Amino acid sequence: MKGVKPLILAGIVAASAAVHANDLDKVIDKSSEINKSAAQSQTKIDKIADSMQGRLQQFKTLNKEIDGLAVYNAQLTKQLNNQIEEMESLNLSMDQVSIIERQITPLMLRMIEGLEQFVSLDIPFLADERTKRVTSLKEMMNRADINSSEKFRRVLEAYQVEVDYGRTIEAYTALLNVDDKEREVDFLRIGRLELIYLTRDGKKAGSWNADTKSFEALPDSTISQINKGLRIARKQLAPDMLTLPVHAAE
Structure with missing residues (x-):
């Protein structure tokens, strides 16, 4: 009988060890489930964190766009006000x-x-x-x-x-009644100071008299100077001094 007790004790220890081993396996399994659940939760948390970070970045970007639009709108408002003022002006x-x-x-x-x-x-x-x-x-x-x-x-x-x-000299050709006969003559205009004519044959000359409103004959001695003036006016001669009769203004 003395030999039976140790066997019973050993059986109890073995049974207790088996029970503990079974409980340990359950604990390990449970721990694995917890770890797996924790990993899944962490993954979800990471996704949520990434999503929040993205949304935060999007929020910051939108805020910058809003600030830019506010500045742009303010500038447009100024331009619009200026345009309104210009329209009124x-x-x-x-x-x-x-x-x-x-x-x-x-x-x-x-x-x-x-x-x-x-x-x-x-x-x-x-x-x-x-x-x-x-x-x-x-x-x-x-x-x-x-x-x-x-x-x-x-x-x-x-x-x-x-x-x-009034400040130019000019030569041109036109018709003029000379001695009751219409003839082609060369006119020499010196500003508004003098208007002189010379017939194309170079034999008769005259100048305008503002008092009598008519042309008066000039002496033959003036014909050479008139010809010289005509050539100067036509740029055939360099400008030079002319000696011509002038009707003094009253």
């Missing part, structure tokens, strides 16, 4: 242009009338050309296809042509 200018246009038309008409009177009272050089210029200006004023600024430019241009006549 243009509207005001257009109103003023309409007022000026109504005022400038009568002014141009008076200028053309004054130019016509001036040509008729001036020494009679290039009479046809100057008269046609005035007539053209009158016809222009009745045309609707030419704006006021262009009309005013042409009127000023005509005045400038007349101004230039």
Whole structure:
């Protein structure tokens, strides 16, 4: 009987060891499940973290775009306000242009009338050309296809042509009644100081007398100087001093 107790004790130990081993396996299995679950959870957490990081980066990018749009909108607002101011200024200018246009038309008409009177009272050089210029200006004023600024430019241009006549020397050929006979003559215009003619045969000469409104004969002694003046005006001679009779202005 004494030999039985050790066997029973050994059996109990073996059974206890088996129980413990079984429990340990369960614990290990459970631990593995926990680790696996923890790994899966960590994976989910990592995915969530990556997603959050991406969204955070997207949020920052959107914020930068919003800031940029805010600056852009502010600039557009300034430009829009400036355009509104420009439109108001243009509207005001257009109103003023309409007022000026109504005022400038009568002014141009008076200028053309004054130019016509001036040509008729001036020494009679290039009479046809100057008269046609005035007539053209009158016809222009009745045309609707030419704006006021262009009309005013042409009127000023005509005045400038007349101004230039006063400081130039010119030679041209035209018809003139000499001794009750229409003849072709060479005219020499020296500014507005003197208008002289010389017949093509070089035998008769005369100058315009503003007091009598007619041409008066000049002595034969002046013919050589007149010929010289004609050649200078035609750029056939270099400019030089001329000795010609001049009607003194009163």
